[in-house]
Amino acid sequence: MKFFVDTAEVAEIKDLAASGLLDGVTTNPxxxxxxxxxxxxxxxxxxxxxxxxxxxxxxxxxxKTMLEEGRKLAKLAKNIAVKVPLTPDGLKTCKALxxxxxxxxxxxxxxxxxxxxxxxxGATFISPFVGRIDDNGHDGMAxxxxxxxxxxxxxxxxxxxxxxxIRHTQHVVRAAxxxxxxxxxxxxxxxxxxKHVLTDMGLKAFLDDWAKTGQSIL
Numbered sequence: 001m002k003f004f005v006d007t008a009e010v011a012e013i014k015d016l017a018a019s020g021l022l023d024g025v026t027t028n029p030x031x032x033x034x035x036x037x038x039x040x041x042x043x044x045x046x047x048x049x050x051x052x053x054x055x056x057x058x059x060x061x062x063x064k065t066m067l068e069e070g071r072k073l074a075k076l077a078k079n080i081a082v083k084v085p086l087t088p089d090g091l092k093t094c095k096a097l098x099x100x101x102x103x104x105x106x107x108x109x110x111x112x113x114x115x116x117x118x119x120x121x122g123a124t125f126i127s128p129f130v131g132r133i134d135d136n137g138h139d140g141m142a143x144x145x146x147x148x149x150x151x152x153x154x155x156x157x158x159x160x161x162x163x164x165x166i167r168h169t170q171h172v173v174r175a176a177x178x179x180x181x182x183x184x185x186x187x188x189x190x191x192x193x194x195k196h197v198l199t200d201m202g203l204k205a206f207l208d209d210w211a212k213t214g215q216s217i218l
Contacts, residue, residue, distance in 0.1 A: 001180065001181065002023035003022060004024040004026050004055075004182055004183070004185070005025055005186075006186050007025070008027045008042050009035055010035075010046060012187045013049055013050065014049055016187060017049050021190070023052045024050060024054060025054045026164070026184040027042070043077075044077060048077075053080075053105075054077070054081065055080075055081045055125075056080055058082060061085075063093055066090065071100075080103065081102075081104060083105045084104060085106075086117070086118060091117060094122060095122055104122070105124060105127055106126050108129065110133060115128065115147040115161075119151065122158075124158075125182065126147070126159050127164040128147060130175075131171070144161065148161060162182040163180045167189070171183075172185065
């Protein structure tokens with residue numbers, strides 16, 4: 001499974017990239033707002049830090065303007081994945097951009113039928129929002145299972161399932177068990193994957209015993 005981090009905070013990305021765990025980055029207008037910085041400037045900085053796909057989202061709702069925005073974003077760096085919404089105009093834009101060799105992340109997916117349409121439109125990634133589905137009283141991971149089942153029936157589909165709106169580590173584990181290609185995680189969830197009480201207890205015991213030896217490696 002590939003790990004993307006879902007943030008527009010450059011310092012966070014730089015720190016996580018140093019761990020070797022990052023395969024890409026996803027951003028959206030809300031994350032850009034939170035960063036408080038100009039979008040194009042932030043995206044270019046992120047693309048220089050991470051060699052993998054960096055998702056940058058269009059904000060137009062009509063095909064013509066969305067395509068213009070997508071082409072402008074794609075020129076920022078070779079590893080840009082243009083994000084478009086799962087709407088008729090978004091899928092038209094997806095088809096046009098992928099035919100030009102641009103990666104496209106189709107976002108705001110909430111049904112397996114929508115995911116099927118995105119794959120047929122040639123999406124590089126489809127982003128089902130599991131946390132938001134959970135928030136509305138349904139099982140977001142059940143949607144991932146449905147999409148993976150459908151995609152496996154059609155080997156010619158090249159679209160990767162990018163599990164989005166992840167809220168906790170079990171979302172990541174379940175997605176991995178289902179064979180999802182990518183998980184995009186908020187920084188706090190990515191860091192939480194390291195945590196286990198027995199790891200902390202074991203490390204403390206080893207360090208306490210080492211201190212008693214009075215030795216030093218350096």
